[in-house]
Amino acid sequence: MSAFLDYVLNYVVTSPGRAILLALLYTPIAAIVLNVLRQLVVPRDPSLPPDVFHWIPIVGSAIEYGNDPLKFFFKCRDKYGDVFTFVLLGRKVTVALGAKGNNFILGGKSTAFSAEDAYTHLTTPVFGKDVVYDVPNEVFMEQKKFVKVGLSTENFRSYVGMIEDEVDEFMRNDPSFLIYQMNDINEWGRFDAATAMSEITILTASRTLQGKEVRSNLDKSFSELYNALDGGFTPLNFMFPNLPLDSYRRRDEAHKKMSEFYVNIIRKRKEGNNDHEHDMIAALRDQTYRNGRPLPDHEIAHIMIALLMAGQHTSSASGSWTLLHLAADPAVQEALYQEQVKNFRTPDGKLRSMTYEDIRDLPVLDSVIRETLRIHPPIHSIMRKVRSDVPVPTTLSAPSKDSTYVVPKGYFVLASPAVSQMDPRVWLNPGKWDPSRWSDPEGEAARAYDTYQDENGEKIDYGFGAVSKGTESPYQPFGAGRHRCIGEQFAYLQLGAVITTIIRRVELRLEADTFPANNYHTMITMPKKPRNICYRRRAFD
Numbered sequence: 001m002s003a004f005l006d007y008v009l010n011y012v013v014t015s016p017g018r019a020i021l022l023a024l025l026y027t028p029i030a031a032i033v034l035n036v037l038r039q040l041v042v043p044r045d046p047s048l049p050p051d052v053f054h055w056i057p058i059v060g061s062a063i064e065y066g067n068d069p070l071k072f073f074f075k076c077r078d079k080y081g082d083v084f085t086f087v088l089l090g091r092k093v094t095v096a097l098g099a100k101g102n103n104f105i106l107g108g109k110s111t112a113f114s115a116e117d118a119y120t121h122l123t124t125p126v127f128g129k130d131v132v133y134d135v136p137n138e139v140f141m142e143q144k145k146f147v148k149v150g151l152s153t154e155n156f157r158s159y160v161g162m163i164e165d166e167v168d169e170f171m172r173n174d175p176s177f178l179i180y181q182m183n184d185i186n187e188w189g190r191f192d193a194a195t196a197m198s199e200i201t202i203l204t205a206s207r208t209l210q211g212k213e214v215r216s217n218l219d220k221s222f223s224e225l226y227n228a229l230d231g232g233f234t235p236l237n238f239m240f241p242n243l244p245l246d247s248y249r250r251r252d253e254a255h256k257k258m259s260e261f262y263v264n265i266i267r268k269r270k271e272g273n274n275d276h277e278h279d280m281i282a283a284l285r286d287q288t289y290r291n292g293r294p295l296p297d298h299e300i301a302h303i304m305i306a307l308l309m310a311g312q313h314t315s316s317a318s319g320s321w322t323l324l325h326l327a328a329d330p331a332v333q334e335a336l337y338q339e340q341v342k343n344f345r346t347p348d349g350k351l352r353s354m355t356y357e358d359i360r361d362l363p364v365l366d367s368v369i370r371e372t373l374r375i376h377p378p379i380h381s382i383m384r385k386v387r388s389d390v391p392v393p394t395t396l397s398a399p400s401k402d403s404t405y406v407v408p409k410g411y412f413v414l415a416s417p418a419v420s421q422m423d424p425r426v427w428l429n430p431g432k433w434d435p436s437r438w439s440d441p442e443g444e445a446a447r448a449y450d451t452y453q454d455e456n457g458e459k460i461d462y463g464f465g466a467v468s469k470g471t472e473s474p475y476q477p478f479g480a481g482r483h484r485c486i487g488e489q490f491a492y493l494q495l496g497a498v499i500t501t502i503i504r505r506v507e508l509r510l511e512a513d514t515f516p517a518n519n520y521h522t523m524i525t526m527p528k529k530p531r532n533i534c535y536r537r538r539a540f541d
Contacts, residue, residue, distance in 0.1 A: 031057050049094050049392065049405045052076055052086035060087025066235070069380050069520055073097060073419050083397035083405060089239050093383070093412045097419050099426075099474045100396045105384060105415040106481040107471035110137040113413055115483055117385030121241035125251060126233050126309055128259055128302030141462050141482065142289055143303060148486050150209070150283030156493055157356045158277070159208040163497040164353055166203045171505060174199070177535075180506060185537045190511055193327075193531045197319040197498075202226070202312055204494055209307060211279035213265045225261075226308075228254035233309060233523055255305070262301035280304065307487075313524040314378040315491055320527055321376040322368060322499055325433045327508035327533045328515055332368065332435055337503050337538075339364040351504055359496045367435035369495055370449065373477035375433055378524045380418040382479065386411045420474035427474075448475035506535040 035057040044051065054060045065072045065088065076084050077097055085094045096104045105113060120133040132140060171177045176196060179189030206215040232251025236243070266281060276282065284300045295303075326333040339362055344351045359365070390413075392398070392405040399405060407413060422430045427444055428437070437445045452473035462482035470480040478488035485491070502508075511534050516527035 046399050046403070047406045049083045049085045049397070049407065050080040052080065052084055054087055058087070058090045060089065062087075062089050067520065068518075069416070070418060070422060073416055077419075081397050083392055085411070088412075091412055092408075092410070093414050094386075094407045095414045095416070096392070096396060097416060098396075098423065099420050099472050100393070102415045102417055102420060102473075102476060102480065103471040104393060104396055105413050106382065106476075106479065106483070108384070108390070108413075108481075110482065112386065112388055112390050113384035114387050115384055116140070117387065118383045118412060119238075122233070122238045123306075125237075125241075125248075126229055126255060127306040128255060128298070130296075130299050131302040132306050137482070139289075143299075144486050146284055146287040146295065147280070147303065147307070149287065150280040151487065151490055153356070155208075155278070156489065159490075159493060160354055160356050160359065160497050162207045163204045163494060164501050166207050167200060167498055167501040168505075170196075170200055170203060171502070180535065180537055183537070183541050185540060188509075188534045188536045190532045190534045192529075193320045193323050193533050194316065194526055197323065198312070198316040200498055201316040201319060201494070202308075204498060205308070205311055205315070208494075209280045209311070209490065210304065211265075211281055212276050213268075214304075217261070222261075225254045225258050229258060229305075229309060233313075235521065235523060238523070258305055259298065259301045262304050263297050266297045266300055280307065311487055311491070315494055317378045317524045317526050318369075318372060318376065318491070318495055319498055320531070322372045322495065323502070323508065323533055324510065324516060324527060324531060325372060326368070326499075326503070327510040329433070330507075330509070332364075333503065333508060336364050336368060336500070337507075340500055340504055354497065354500065356493065359493060359500075362496070362500075363439070364435070365496055365500060367438040368499070369492060370438050370445070370477075371433055371435040374421045374427075374445075374475060375431070376518075376525065377418045377421060377477055379479075380416055380520070380525055382415045382417070382483075384413050386413055417474075417476040417479070420476070423474060445475070448473050452476060452480070504538070506537055509534045 032055055036055065039051065039053055052061050061072065065086065073095065076086070076095070082097045082101055083094065085092055087093075095101070114137075116133045116135075116137060123132055124134040127134075131143060135143070171180055173181075174191075174196070176191035177189060179187050203215075203218065206218055228247075228250040231247045232254075237248075237251075242248075262281075266285070269276065269281070269285070281300060281304065284295055284303060288294045326336065340351055343358065343362065344354060346352050386407055386409055388409050390407045392407060394404055397405060420426065424430050426448070437443055438449070440446060452470045452475050454470060454473075470476060470484060473480070478485040478491070511532040512530045516529070516531045519526045519528045
């Protein structure tokens, strides 16, 4: 051994360049070999959930997970069961699958599973300080309660007409609907589903939730600010929050300007500008915390940014997928159109505007939306940071009859409602978009929905009003537990009004022969290109 060390030392001294080159070449190989040997040879702690085998240290399963998380999860479930741990760029992530796994994580106590610790480095630079995940959980729950005040039924009733007007105006002016604007019922035009829905979503949300001042300022400069903020809301920002990149700098500058934009609106209202509806800003200005502290202007501004960013991504994704499926299934599209004709046709042959109550009582529309949200939930993975050692319920998974798994402090846990919504053990033909499954009152879809809504079950108040827990359902399109989306009623209203307004005016066909695949490289699961939809006017103006 001494002779070998002398030889190595002499080689390094006499040929330093070659030694460095060999080190660069063989160090990664040695690291991979040692990583594999550690997993195969070193005895593992039996109290820890099984580890997913990986070749490259630190990187772990990041590539396989990032390219197709659902495929990765189902593959791991077949090998390791419903609970397992994988390495994600140095993080230890314990996954709990199925309805019981969702309940374990999403129904867990915030003192054990922290959303703030998992996401604040991503959301705070975009949303701003002192809101959402930049505050303790109990404060965030109060902020959700404040927002919920602005999501009233009275406001929803006024929103339907606003949304219809915005969609109609968009179709009459956007270049992608040029054929529609020519009043031609024979020619077909085309539009990019995701691009169109992104623009429609921000127009309708700004006209309703955001308020008149925001809608009137949707110009090129506002769009540039939004895009710069959006550029800081990516998987790269989640995994690496402090890189010295230009996109990070633009994000920070855009947040400062966007915050000032909302603060100026609030200041002008304080000075007597009353030319506005009772929108979300007005609702937030009336709120106070339990300790009597009113919401300061910068918190209102940052909550408005959070509503803009979070709602924009999820709603535009859901709208894109809905239009694509309708374009690919003419029979369902026709059924949806005929539902509109049956319920809203007037003696002169036109279709009257819908009301909020109308939208809630359209079974075909309801089935289309539910099925789209089942097969395309906007978020495939929901993470929490583990604050203290947490035992895994034996009903979910266990190493043996008399022992339990423990998820250690410092790990992350991950729930994937997307897996339970595509699970062949729960759903018949889970990969098929089939709205009719929701028409069977005794089917698996109805049972899953009833469990999610749990109308007759116990309600829990996490701090923003009593809600159904819903964490035990295999269908969770808007999350569950204390972090269940408070905007689900608005999202349903917005999506329903947008889709029916478009279907009333044009018929749709998918341009490509194949349906768009999922793009998992974005924070929200979007359709990959090509995703063009062909359209044709139904009638002359």
